[in-house]
Amino acid sequence: MRTDGDEVYPALAVSLSLSVASKTRQELIETGGNLCRRVGLPRSLGQIYGLLFLSNKPLTLEDIAAGLDISKASASVGTRQLASWGAVRQVWVPGSRRDYFEAIPEVAALLRKAYRDIVKPRLEAVQGRVEHLRTLLTEEREKGVIEAEEFEFCRSRLQILARFQKSLLSFAPWVDRFL
Amino acid sequence: MRTDGDEVYPALAVSLSLSVASKTRQELIETGGNLCRRVGLPRSLGQIYGLLFLSNKPLTLEDIAAGLDISKASASVGTRQLASWGAVRQVWVPGSRRDYFEAIPEVAALLRKAYRDIVKPRLEAVQGRVEHLRTLLTEEREKGVIEAEEFEFCRSRLQILARFQKSLLSFAPWVDRFL
DNA sequence: CACACCGTTCAATACGAATTGAACGAAGTA
DNA sequence: TACTTCGTTCAATTCGTATTGAACGGTGTG
Numbered sequence: 001m002r003t004d005g006d007e008v009y010p011a012l013a014v015s016l017s018l019s020v021a022s023k024t025r026q027e028l029i030e031t032g033g034n035l036c037r038r039v040g041l042p043r044s045l046g047q048i049y050g051l052l053f054l055s056n057k058p059l060t061l062e063d064i065a066a067g068l069d070i071s072k073a074s075a076s077v078g079t080r081q082l083a084s085w086g087a088v089r090q091v092w093v094p095g096s097r098r099d100y101f102e103a104i105p106e107v108a109a110l111l112r113k114a115y116r117d118i119v120k121p122r123l124e125a126v127q128g129r130v131e132h133l134r135t136l137l138t139e140e141r142e143k144g145v146i147e148a149e150e151f152e153f154c155r156s157r158l159q160i161l162a163r164f165q166k167s168l169l170s171f172a173p174w175v176d177r178f179l
Numbered sequence: 180m181r182t183d184g185d186e187v188y189p190a191l192a193v194s195l196s197l198s199v200a201s202k203t204r205q206e207l208i209e210t211g212g213n214l215c216r217r218v219g220l221p222r223s224l225g226q227i228y229g230l231l232f233l234s235n236k237p238l239t240l241e242d243i244a245a246g247l248d249i250s251k252a253s254a255s256v257g258t259r260q261l262a263s264w265g266a267v268r269q270v271w272v273p274g275s276r277r278d279y280f281e282a283i284p285e286v287a288a289l290l291r292k293a294y295r296d297i298v299k300p301r302l303e304a305v306q307g308r309v310e311h312l313r314t315l316l317t318e319e320r321e322k323g324v325i326e327a328e329e330f331e332f333c334r335s336r337l338q339i340l341a342r343f344q345k346s347l348l349s350f351a352p353w354v355d356r357f358l
Numbered sequence: 359c360a361c362a363c364c365g366t367t368c369a370a371t372a373c374g375a376a377t378t379g380a381a382c383g384a385a386g387t388a
Numbered sequence: 389t390a391c392t393t394c395g396t397t398c399a400a401t402t403c404g405t406a407t408t409g410a411a412c413g414g415t416g417t418g
Contacts (some may be wrong), residue, residue: 018303022324024316024333037404040219041374054333061395076395094300097386098394103260105336107343129210137203145201146385154203154233155300157284174353200370216374221406250408255365277364280406 025054029068044070048078049087049103058091058100086113108179114173123169128159188266204233208247216295227257228282237270265292274293287358294354302348309340 034089047068054057057125059067064075081099082088087110093100104110137158141151210227212222226247231238238246243254258280261267266289272279281317316337320330 002247007224022319024220027308027312027315031305035305036217040217044376054331054336056332071397073379074377075395076397077377080396095195105339105341108346126214131208133203133206137201140203146281150235151347153235157233160284160286167287171357174357179351179355223406251365252367252409253407255367256407259366 005048025051026052042078043069044074044078045082049082052088052101052103055102058093060098060100062095062098064101075123085117086110097153112176112179115172116153120172123165127162127165127169130158130165134158136164191322204230207233221257223253224261225228225248228261231262231267231280231282231283237272237281239275239277239279241277264296265289291355291358294351299348299351302344306341306344306348307339309344313337313341343358 029047029050032046032053034046036046037043047070048064051064051067054163059074061075061079064070064079065072068075078087078153079099080089083090083101087104088101089104091100091102134155137154138148140146141148146154180343189200208226208229211225213225215225216222224248227243230243230246238259240251240254243258244251245250247254258267258269258278262269264281267280268283270279270281308345313334316330316333318324319325320327323331
């Protein structure tokens with residue numbers, strides 16, 4: 001962790017209450033980070049979730065920053081992002097006025113939610129987009145921008161797309177049933 | 180397109196045989212690019228596929244570079260990548276010694292292939308990873324790095340993960356049936 | 359055999375996005 | 389009211405990686 005203000009001890013996560021850096025935790029954090037990076041998400045998200053996922057007790061922002069050696073800022077925005085996705089919960093600890101976080105371990109539920117809240121809406125957006133393209137194409141045909149043959153070709157191609165994402169949308173119930 | 184060698188005409192895709200830049204094509208290219216970027220892939224891939232997808236006839240690397248205003252190099256690596264995924268096919272055109280490309284429009288089949296060749300193997304890799312973590316954890320327990328309580332906690336958490344991706348893997352047949 | 363044409367490669371660059379440090383505000387504490 | 393303690397914000401920086409330009413090799417052509 002990089003403290004703001006002056007340094008105390010050179011990067012020793014001394015205040016961290018959990019058994020510092022077991023290899024297991026370390027590796028889960030790493031794979032979590034990689035997993036995120038691969039999907040185009042900030043690696044810190046996966047790391048934070050991984051850290052919390054193997055944490056006995058809720059952790060503070062400082063714990064997280066220290067445990068992952070990232071800045072307090074990153075920890076802040078990261079936890080907020082995760083919380084907005086329901087992957088992390090902010091818990092109240094009576095004595096302290098810090099924010100404590102814990103992972104929500106129901107991974108399957110998280111994935112289901114992700115599908116409903118992110119993938120599916122986006123698919124529907126794409127659906128609208130394809131429709132738009134189809135009307136656009138016929139317009140251009142009427143204006144004579146495109147010749148008949150090419151028009152027909154494009155039309156069939158767009159139809160393929162339309163059919164495709166309709167079948168993708170029909171996935172939704174199956175996803176729900178499975179997870 | 181930025182030609183190597185000297186310029187001829189200021190960026191007019193004059194040699195491009197398809198009806199230059201219909202709005203429809205334009206937009207599909209754009210959404211294809213965005214789609215890729217969102218998933219963490221180079222946008223040029225989506226653009227190339229989009230261009231070819233609405234193309235009557237096979238296109239050369241130069242056509243692609245010109246049509247998308249990207250470098251010949253990008254077009255080259257992009258088409259190769261797409262071809263390696265089976266999203267694009269290199270066709271032989273008798274008269275010319277250039278490489279011609281056309282899109283493979285069976286999007287559903289492409290997705291199925293992507294699942295089998297990319298997602299599923301990766302899931303299996305993750306499975307191995309989780310197993311590794313579990314043995315690692317018990318090792319650490321035996322060495323006394325972790326106390327009993329925390330060990331039990333982590334163990335249950337890892338088990339959640341294991342169950343989760345096992346159910347993910349059981350998806351495979353369903354994916355095949357659906358697309 | 360020289361020459362033009364094409365696709366590939368690779369080091370350099372450009373670009374987007376994640377991460378950071380410092381400043382700030384809110385809320386407790388003495 | 390001065391002084392910590394925390395979390396947030398935002399401009400600046402860093403970092404990964406997509407993209408490019410130039411050089412190269414290979415293959416037909418005159």
